[in-house]
Amino acid sequence: MGEEVKMSEYEINDGEDNINGDDERVAVWEIGLPTPDDLTPLSQALIPPELASAFSIFPEPHRTPLDVNRASQTTLSNLRGQLNALSSINFKSFNETTGQTHDPIEVDLDNKTGAVDRDGSGSEARKLRRIDSEEEDSALRTENSAEDPSSAAARSLKRPRLVWTPQLHKRFVDVVGHLGIKNAVPKTIMQLMNVEGLTRENVASHLQKYRLYLKRMQGLSSEGPSASDQLFASTPLPQSFPESSGGGGGGGNGNFGIPIPMPYHHPATAGGMMPMPVYGHMGMQMGNNNGHNNNSSDNHQHHQVSINGHQNGYNGNVVHDHMFQQRDWNGNHYGSYTHHPHQVAPNDNM
């Protein structure tokens, strides 16, 4: 742990020749980006870290008019389709009044002196490095433009692995539930979720798994969200169930016939944070609260930190550093690979 970030190596080819699965350090993210010092001040100068964390306020990502415009277009396109009854007015939800933010989120922008607590001591060290979310799905990876200046690279580049965070999944489920089985098709879901960076493939794949999960559930028992599917386990079932959790036993999923409020974040809905798709290799797994839906806001068994305290932003783009032991909502810890996960914010902010 004496070593800091020493990323400098990048493989330009995604050839995936690292079959060893050892540790490929893809530092491409960093390359071409302004130095931390150039960036941090921006988000830092506005509000002192302490204050920020205390109030759960986060610096807004700076978006160039262009970015915003682009995002807006996309959003509009999506909304225009069928988003009529949905109220998608979003302010920055900097309010997590639920008070569930028991976590002393410390915004160490540069202090990562190995203060990585693993037992919930309470302090997360991290380095903040903000990147433009909108960019990242296209321009960012194009740093290899050196050899492929073609525009094709912009969208053809493979995206980082998407991590379905509980929040993201929650939203997914909400949307699916809202649409009903009939309309719950990848495309529609994707649109309604209105999460930037989400592809149809992402949703389709997830939906597929989700369905399987639901199926299993039905077949087995009225309830009993086993820890089998960690991801789906804790999600409130859509009302489209014959019986789902009758309320017997296990803990009940407590599926109130949630009409699904709708798209995008509910500060108080999912534990106090909005769905932020996480790209990277270090996602936290879903909470298998097993009988407890994190729907409310009490999924803090241990000391759940927002996004590992990395959620310094609502800016949506946070890059985890190298190895960070993180805990999820269940206490599972991960942290082996050293990669540079990306988080993308939902476009609920404009």
Added chain:
DNA sequence: CAGCAAATAT
């Protein structure tokens, strides 16, 4: 394009 199952990648 949606849905699946299987393979593959991380």
Added chain:
DNA sequence: AATATTTGCT
């Protein structure tokens, strides 16, 4: 090992 993504097919 668990997940997410990709692929091939319908």
